[in-house]
Amino acid sequence: MSQFFALTLAHVRRDTPDSMVLTLNVPHEHRARFAHRAGQHLTLRAWVDGQELRRSYSLCNVQGDGSPQLAIKRIADGQFSQWAHRHLQAGAVIEAMPPTGSFGLESPCGAPRHHVAFAAGSGITPILSILETALRDEPTSRFTLVYGNRDLASVQFRERLCQLKNTYLTRLSIFHFFSNEPQDVELFSGRLDERRCGSLLTSCVQVSTIDHVYLCGPAAMMKGVSSALLAKGFPAGRIRQERFGTDPAVRPPSSVTVSASGVQLTVRIDGATRRLRLASGASSLLDSMLAAGLAPPYSCKAGVCGTCRCKVLEGEVQMQSPHALGPSEVAQGYVLACMSSVQSPTLELAFD
Ligand SMILES: Cc1cc2nc3c(=O)[nH]c(=O)nc-3n(C[C@H](O)[C@H](O)[C@H](O)COP(=O)(O)OP(=O)(O)OC[C@H]3O[C@@H](n4cnc5c(N)ncnc54)[C@H](O)[C@@H]3O)c2cc1C
Ligand code: FES
16 A cells, blocks of 8 residues: 555745745545644655656644645755656645654643744745744744845745744744845854854853754754754753755665575554565665565655654664654664664564
8 A cells, every 4th residue: 555645736836936835735534644743744756757756845834734835945956846846836736645753842841932943945844834833832932943044035935934923023033044145233144054053142042041942954054053052051952853865974774684584574554464574685674675565655765754764563673874763762662764774584563
Protein backbone atom coordinates (compact mmCIF):
# COMPACT_ATOMS: atom_id res chain seq x y z
CA MET A 1 0.00 0.00 0.00
CA SER A 2 1.27 3.48 -0.82
CA GLN A 3 1.40 6.17 1.85
CA PHE A 4 0.68 8.79 -0.82
CA PHE A 5 -2.71 10.42 -1.38
CA ALA A 6 -3.66 12.32 -4.54
CA LEU A 7 -4.77 15.80 -3.44
CA THR A 8 -6.06 18.69 -5.52
CA LEU A 9 -4.47 22.11 -5.15
CA ALA A 10 -7.18 24.50 -3.97
CA HIS A 11 -5.01 27.64 -4.41
CA VAL A 12 -1.58 28.51 -5.71
CA ARG A 13 -0.23 31.98 -4.95
CA ARG A 14 3.05 33.67 -5.83
CA ASP A 15 4.45 35.07 -2.63
CA THR A 16 7.82 36.43 -3.80
CA PRO A 17 9.48 36.13 -7.24
CA ASP A 18 10.99 32.81 -6.03
CA SER A 19 8.38 31.34 -3.73
CA MET A 20 4.88 30.01 -4.15
CA VAL A 21 2.28 29.09 -1.52
CA LEU A 22 0.14 26.02 -2.16
CA THR A 23 -3.09 25.15 -0.37
CA LEU A 24 -4.11 21.49 -0.55
CA ASN A 25 -7.70 20.37 -0.63
CA VAL A 26 -8.03 17.38 1.70
CA PRO A 27 -11.25 15.34 1.26
CA HIS A 28 -13.29 14.94 4.43
CA GLU A 29 -12.39 11.26 4.86
CA HIS A 30 -8.65 12.08 5.03
CA ARG A 31 -8.88 15.17 7.28
CA ALA A 32 -7.74 13.36 10.44
CA ARG A 33 -4.84 11.73 8.59
CA PHE A 34 -3.60 15.11 7.31
CA ALA A 35 -4.09 17.03 10.58
CA HIS A 36 -0.68 18.46 11.48
CA ARG A 37 1.10 19.66 14.57
CA ALA A 38 2.78 23.06 14.20
CA GLY A 39 6.31 22.50 12.84
CA GLN A 40 5.60 19.24 10.96
CA HIS A 41 6.21 18.63 7.26
CA LEU A 42 4.92 16.34 4.54
CA THR A 43 6.43 14.65 1.50
CA LEU A 44 5.33 15.50 -2.04
CA ARG A 45 5.99 13.13 -4.92
CA ALA A 46 6.13 13.80 -8.66
CA TRP A 47 7.54 12.08 -11.74
CA VAL A 48 9.79 14.48 -13.61
CA ASP A 49 11.30 13.31 -16.91
CA GLY A 50 10.48 9.74 -15.95
CA GLN A 51 12.22 10.02 -12.57
CA GLU A 52 10.40 9.72 -9.24
CA LEU A 53 11.16 12.73 -7.03
CA ARG A 54 10.21 13.02 -3.37
CA ARG A 55 10.72 16.21 -1.38
CA SER A 56 9.68 17.34 2.10
CA TYR A 57 7.85 20.64 2.69
CA SER A 58 6.89 22.12 6.05
CA LEU A 59 3.30 23.03 6.76
CA CYS A 60 3.11 26.79 7.25
CA ASN A 61 -0.50 27.16 8.38
CA VAL A 62 -1.76 27.19 11.94
CA GLN A 63 -2.30 23.85 13.70
CA GLY A 64 -5.92 22.67 13.42
CA ASP A 65 -6.56 24.31 10.05
CA GLY A 66 -7.94 21.57 7.77
CA SER A 67 -6.34 22.86 4.55
CA PRO A 68 -2.59 22.15 4.59
CA GLN A 69 -0.49 25.00 3.25
CA LEU A 70 3.08 24.74 1.94
CA ALA A 71 5.55 27.18 0.47
CA ILE A 72 8.04 26.04 -2.16
CA LYS A 73 11.07 28.22 -2.81
CA ARG A 74 12.62 27.90 -6.27
CA ILE A 75 16.25 26.73 -6.07
CA ALA A 76 18.60 27.36 -9.00
CA ASP A 77 18.91 23.99 -10.77
CA GLY A 78 16.60 22.43 -8.19
CA GLN A 79 14.76 19.56 -9.87
CA PHE A 80 11.55 19.51 -7.86
CA SER A 81 11.21 23.20 -7.04
CA GLN A 82 11.77 24.24 -10.68
CA TRP A 83 9.22 21.68 -11.84
CA ALA A 84 6.72 22.82 -9.18
CA HIS A 85 7.08 26.48 -10.15
CA ARG A 86 6.53 25.62 -13.81
CA HIS A 87 3.68 23.13 -13.50
CA LEU A 88 1.68 23.51 -10.31
CA GLN A 89 -1.46 25.61 -10.46
CA ALA A 90 -4.92 25.59 -8.85
CA GLY A 91 -6.82 22.44 -9.81
CA ALA A 92 -3.66 20.34 -10.38
CA VAL A 93 -3.37 17.05 -8.50
CA ILE A 94 -0.26 16.27 -6.45
CA GLU A 95 0.64 13.23 -4.38
CA ALA A 96 1.30 13.87 -0.70
CA MET A 97 2.12 11.79 2.35
CA PRO A 98 0.44 12.67 5.68
CA PRO A 99 2.40 15.07 7.93
CA THR A 100 5.27 13.80 10.05
CA GLY A 101 8.19 15.14 12.08
CA SER A 102 8.93 16.00 15.68
CA PHE A 103 10.01 19.65 15.26
CA GLY A 104 7.50 21.91 16.98
CA LEU A 105 6.31 23.75 20.06
CA GLU A 106 7.38 22.52 23.44
CA SER A 107 4.30 21.23 25.31
CA PRO A 108 2.45 24.00 27.13
CA CYS A 109 3.20 24.30 30.83
CA GLY A 110 0.28 26.54 31.81
CA ALA A 111 2.54 29.51 32.58
CA PRO A 112 3.25 32.40 30.17
CA ARG A 113 6.27 31.69 27.96
CA HIS A 114 8.60 33.63 25.72
CA HIS A 115 9.25 31.71 22.49
CA VAL A 116 12.03 32.98 20.21
CA ALA A 117 12.52 31.75 16.64
CA PHE A 118 15.38 32.38 14.24
CA ALA A 119 14.58 31.72 10.58
CA ALA A 120 16.30 32.49 7.30
CA GLY A 121 14.87 32.24 3.78
CA SER A 122 12.45 29.34 3.31
CA GLY A 123 13.15 28.28 6.92
CA ILE A 124 10.23 30.53 7.84
CA THR A 125 7.64 27.87 6.89
CA PRO A 126 7.58 25.66 10.02
CA ILE A 127 8.34 28.72 12.18
CA LEU A 128 5.26 30.54 10.88
CA SER A 129 3.03 27.64 11.91
CA ILE A 130 4.69 27.46 15.33
CA LEU A 131 4.43 31.23 15.83
CA GLU A 132 0.76 31.48 14.88
CA THR A 133 -0.19 28.41 16.91
CA ALA A 134 1.65 29.64 20.02
CA LEU A 135 0.10 33.11 19.87
CA ARG A 136 -3.41 31.69 19.33
CA ASP A 137 -3.22 28.90 21.93
CA GLU A 138 -1.21 30.64 24.66
CA PRO A 139 -2.94 33.99 25.25
CA THR A 140 -0.39 35.11 27.83
CA SER A 141 2.77 34.00 26.01
CA ARG A 142 4.86 36.14 23.70
CA PHE A 143 6.85 35.37 20.58
CA THR A 144 9.94 36.99 19.06
CA LEU A 145 10.78 36.24 15.42
CA VAL A 146 14.23 37.00 14.05
CA TYR A 147 14.11 36.58 10.28
CA GLY A 148 17.03 36.83 7.84
CA ASN A 149 16.66 37.40 4.09
CA ARG A 150 18.53 38.87 1.14
CA ASP A 151 16.30 41.95 0.93
CA LEU A 152 12.73 43.12 1.53
CA ALA A 153 11.48 41.70 -1.79
CA SER A 154 12.62 38.19 -0.85
CA VAL A 155 10.79 38.12 2.51
CA GLN A 156 8.29 35.26 2.36
CA PHE A 157 4.87 35.80 4.00
CA ARG A 158 5.51 39.54 4.37
CA GLU A 159 1.81 40.44 4.42
CA ARG A 160 0.89 37.62 6.76
CA LEU A 161 3.60 38.65 9.20
CA CYS A 162 2.31 42.25 9.11
CA GLN A 163 -1.25 41.05 9.79
CA LEU A 164 -0.03 38.89 12.68
CA LYS A 165 1.89 41.85 14.09
CA ASN A 166 -1.32 43.94 13.98
CA THR A 167 -3.34 41.17 15.64
CA TYR A 168 -0.80 40.47 18.38
CA LEU A 169 0.63 43.96 18.76
CA THR A 170 2.02 43.56 22.27
CA ARG A 171 2.92 39.85 22.18
CA LEU A 172 4.75 39.55 18.84
CA SER A 173 8.10 41.20 18.05
CA ILE A 174 9.76 40.81 14.64
CA PHE A 175 13.36 41.69 13.72
CA HIS A 176 14.31 41.56 10.02
CA PHE A 177 17.94 41.12 8.91
CA PHE A 178 18.81 41.85 5.25
CA SER A 179 22.13 40.64 3.84
CA ASN A 180 21.83 42.63 0.61
CA GLU A 181 19.91 45.79 1.49
CA PRO A 182 21.12 48.45 3.92
CA GLN A 183 18.84 49.25 6.87
CA ASP A 184 18.71 52.30 9.14
CA VAL A 185 20.03 50.32 12.10
CA GLU A 186 23.46 48.89 11.27
CA LEU A 187 22.88 45.73 13.36
CA PHE A 188 20.14 44.58 10.97
CA SER A 189 22.21 45.07 7.78
CA GLY A 190 24.01 41.82 6.99
CA ARG A 191 23.66 38.09 7.48
CA LEU A 192 22.15 36.64 10.61
CA ASP A 193 25.42 35.21 11.91
CA GLU A 194 26.97 34.55 15.32
CA ARG A 195 28.27 38.11 15.81
CA ARG A 196 24.99 39.84 14.88
CA CYS A 197 22.98 37.33 16.89
CA GLY A 198 25.25 37.99 19.90
CA SER A 199 24.64 41.76 19.53
CA LEU A 200 20.90 41.22 19.20
CA LEU A 201 20.91 39.14 22.39
CA THR A 202 22.75 41.95 24.19
CA SER A 203 20.69 44.89 22.96
CA CYS A 204 17.19 43.72 22.00
CA VAL A 205 16.28 40.25 23.34
CA GLN A 206 17.32 39.42 26.92
CA VAL A 207 18.42 35.78 27.06
CA SER A 208 17.14 35.44 30.64
CA THR A 209 13.57 36.04 29.39
CA ILE A 210 13.65 33.26 26.74
CA ASP A 211 11.98 29.92 27.47
CA HIS A 212 12.35 28.10 24.13
CA VAL A 213 14.26 28.70 20.89
CA TYR A 214 13.34 27.34 17.43
CA LEU A 215 15.80 27.43 14.52
CA CYS A 216 15.29 26.79 10.81
CA GLY A 217 17.43 27.96 7.92
CA PRO A 218 20.77 27.32 6.25
CA ALA A 219 23.26 25.27 8.29
CA ALA A 220 25.65 28.22 8.76
CA MET A 221 22.91 30.41 10.23
CA MET A 222 21.75 27.69 12.64
CA LYS A 223 25.31 27.04 13.78
CA GLY A 224 26.05 30.76 14.31
CA VAL A 225 22.82 31.42 16.23
CA SER A 226 23.29 28.31 18.41
CA SER A 227 26.85 29.37 19.25
CA ALA A 228 25.71 32.89 20.19
CA LEU A 229 22.95 31.51 22.43
CA LEU A 230 25.25 28.99 24.12
CA ALA A 231 27.88 31.69 24.67
CA LYS A 232 25.24 33.69 26.58
CA GLY A 233 24.50 30.68 28.78
CA PHE A 234 21.26 29.57 27.11
CA PRO A 235 20.77 25.78 27.68
CA ALA A 236 21.28 23.61 24.57
CA GLY A 237 18.33 21.43 25.63
CA ARG A 238 15.93 24.31 25.04
CA ILE A 239 16.98 24.86 21.41
CA ARG A 240 14.96 22.95 18.79
CA GLN A 241 16.16 22.82 15.19
CA GLU A 242 14.77 21.79 11.81
CA ARG A 243 17.19 21.09 8.94
CA PHE A 244 16.17 21.42 5.30
CA GLY A 245 19.47 20.48 3.71
CA THR A 246 21.64 17.41 3.75
CA ASP A 247 25.10 17.35 5.27
CA PRO A 248 27.54 16.38 2.49
CA ALA A 249 29.83 14.82 5.12
CA VAL A 250 27.12 12.36 6.15
CA ARG A 251 26.85 9.24 3.97
CA PRO A 252 24.42 6.35 4.21
CA PRO A 253 25.95 3.45 6.14
CA SER A 254 27.97 0.81 4.31
CA SER A 255 26.38 -2.58 3.96
CA VAL A 256 27.28 -5.24 6.48
CA THR A 257 26.89 -8.95 5.81
CA VAL A 258 25.54 -10.24 9.10
CA SER A 259 24.62 -13.65 7.71
CA ALA A 260 25.28 -15.33 4.36
CA SER A 261 21.58 -16.17 4.11
CA GLY A 262 20.52 -12.55 4.72
CA VAL A 263 18.46 -11.05 7.53
CA GLN A 264 15.11 -12.37 8.73
CA LEU A 265 12.92 -9.25 8.89
CA THR A 266 9.52 -8.80 10.49
CA VAL A 267 8.13 -5.37 9.71
CA ARG A 268 4.88 -3.56 10.41
CA ILE A 269 3.92 -0.97 7.79
CA ASP A 270 0.46 0.55 7.27
CA GLY A 271 -1.16 -1.81 9.74
CA ALA A 272 0.10 -4.99 8.02
CA THR A 273 2.90 -7.25 9.26
CA ARG A 274 5.26 -8.77 6.68
CA ARG A 275 7.95 -11.40 7.23
CA LEU A 276 10.70 -11.78 4.66
CA ARG A 277 14.39 -12.33 4.19
CA LEU A 278 16.50 -9.28 3.30
CA ALA A 279 19.47 -9.88 1.04
CA SER A 280 22.80 -8.30 2.02
CA GLY A 281 24.30 -5.81 -0.39
CA ALA A 282 22.16 -2.67 -0.35
CA SER A 283 23.81 0.19 1.52
CA SER A 284 21.10 0.97 4.05
CA LEU A 285 18.21 -0.74 5.80
CA LEU A 286 15.84 1.44 3.74
CA ASP A 287 17.45 0.40 0.44
CA SER A 288 17.37 -3.27 1.50
CA MET A 289 13.64 -3.01 2.19
CA LEU A 290 12.97 -1.22 -1.12
CA ALA A 291 15.01 -3.86 -2.97
CA ALA A 292 12.87 -6.54 -1.29
CA GLY A 293 9.72 -4.94 -2.71
CA LEU A 294 8.50 -3.30 0.52
CA ALA A 295 7.16 0.28 0.49
CA PRO A 296 8.44 1.94 3.67
CA PRO A 297 7.86 5.72 3.88
CA TYR A 298 10.85 7.87 2.91
CA SER A 299 11.77 11.17 1.29
CA CYS A 300 15.32 12.55 1.51
CA LYS A 301 17.27 9.28 1.99
CA ALA A 302 19.85 11.44 3.76
CA GLY A 303 18.92 11.48 7.44
CA VAL A 304 17.31 14.93 7.35
CA CYS A 305 13.53 14.67 7.05
CA GLY A 306 12.73 11.84 9.49
CA THR A 307 10.09 10.34 7.15
CA CYS A 308 11.72 6.87 7.35
CA ARG A 309 11.61 6.84 11.16
CA CYS A 310 10.80 3.39 12.56
CA LYS A 311 11.08 1.60 15.89
CA VAL A 312 13.37 -1.35 16.45
CA LEU A 313 11.35 -3.90 18.43
CA GLU A 314 13.93 -6.68 18.29
CA GLY A 315 17.44 -7.04 16.88
CA GLU A 316 20.16 -4.52 16.35
CA VAL A 317 20.91 -1.74 13.87
CA GLN A 318 23.68 0.82 13.72
CA MET A 319 22.64 4.35 12.84
CA GLN A 320 24.64 7.32 11.58
CA SER A 321 23.66 10.97 11.96
CA PRO A 322 20.31 10.88 13.76
CA HIS A 323 19.84 14.62 12.98
CA ALA A 324 16.13 14.20 12.38
CA LEU A 325 15.55 12.38 15.69
CA GLY A 326 15.48 13.88 19.15
CA PRO A 327 17.44 12.26 22.02
CA SER A 328 14.22 10.91 23.57
CA GLU A 329 13.24 9.21 20.29
CA VAL A 330 16.67 7.58 20.05
CA ALA A 331 16.37 6.46 23.69
CA GLN A 332 12.99 4.88 22.88
CA GLY A 333 14.53 2.80 20.08
CA TYR A 334 13.57 4.84 17.02
CA VAL A 335 15.98 4.84 14.07
CA LEU A 336 16.14 6.34 10.60
CA ALA A 337 16.01 3.45 8.12
CA CYS A 338 17.97 5.44 5.51
CA MET A 339 20.88 5.96 7.92
CA SER A 340 20.92 2.49 9.49
CA SER A 341 22.51 -0.84 8.72
CA VAL A 342 21.42 -4.18 10.19
CA GLN A 343 23.75 -5.77 12.74
CA SER A 344 21.82 -8.90 13.74
CA PRO A 345 20.53 -11.96 11.84
CA THR A 346 16.92 -11.17 12.80
CA LEU A 347 15.21 -7.81 13.04
CA GLU A 348 11.73 -6.63 13.98
CA LEU A 349 10.63 -3.11 13.03
CA ALA A 350 7.48 -1.00 13.21
CA PHE A 351 6.80 2.01 10.99
CA ASP A 352 3.31 2.67 12.39
C1 LIG B 1 12.00 18.62 6.89
C2 LIG B 1 12.18 19.47 5.63
C3 LIG B 1 11.30 20.52 5.41
C4 LIG B 1 11.47 21.33 4.26
N1 LIG B 1 10.59 22.38 4.08
C5 LIG B 1 10.77 23.17 2.99
C6 LIG B 1 9.87 24.28 2.79
O1 LIG B 1 8.94 24.53 3.58
N2 LIG B 1 10.05 25.06 1.68
C7 LIG B 1 11.08 24.80 0.78
O2 LIG B 1 11.18 25.52 -0.22
N3 LIG B 1 11.94 23.77 0.97
C8 LIG B 1 11.78 22.94 2.04
N4 LIG B 1 12.63 21.87 2.21
C9 LIG B 1 13.65 21.60 1.17
C10 LIG B 1 12.99 20.74 0.07
O3 LIG B 1 12.69 19.44 0.56
C11 LIG B 1 13.90 20.56 -1.15
O4 LIG B 1 15.15 20.10 -0.71
C12 LIG B 1 14.05 21.87 -1.91
O5 LIG B 1 12.78 22.29 -2.42
C13 LIG B 1 15.03 21.67 -3.10
O6 LIG B 1 14.58 20.61 -3.89
P1 LIG B 1 14.92 20.59 -5.43
O7 LIG B 1 14.51 19.27 -6.00
O8 LIG B 1 14.38 21.81 -6.10
O9 LIG B 1 16.51 20.72 -5.44
P2 LIG B 1 17.54 19.52 -5.67
O10 LIG B 1 17.56 19.22 -7.11
O11 LIG B 1 17.22 18.41 -4.72
O12 LIG B 1 18.84 20.20 -5.11
C14 LIG B 1 19.49 21.28 -5.70
C15 LIG B 1 20.53 21.85 -4.75
O13 LIG B 1 19.90 22.78 -3.85
C16 LIG B 1 20.27 22.53 -2.51
N5 LIG B 1 19.15 22.93 -1.65
C17 LIG B 1 18.15 22.15 -1.19
N6 LIG B 1 17.29 22.88 -0.43
C18 LIG B 1 17.78 24.14 -0.44
C19 LIG B 1 17.33 25.34 0.16
N7 LIG B 1 16.21 25.40 0.93
N8 LIG B 1 18.05 26.47 -0.07
C20 LIG B 1 19.17 26.43 -0.83
N9 LIG B 1 19.64 25.33 -1.42
C21 LIG B 1 18.94 24.19 -1.22
C22 LIG B 1 20.58 21.05 -2.47
O14 LIG B 1 21.48 20.75 -1.40
C23 LIG B 1 21.21 20.82 -3.84
O15 LIG B 1 22.57 21.14 -3.81
C24 LIG B 1 12.50 21.06 3.34
C25 LIG B 1 13.36 19.98 3.58
C26 LIG B 1 13.22 19.20 4.71
C27 LIG B 1 14.16 18.05 4.93
S1 FES C 1 14.25 9.43 4.27
FE1 FES C 1 14.67 11.36 5.19
S2 FES C 1 15.56 10.79 7.09
FE2 FES C 1 15.39 8.92 6.04
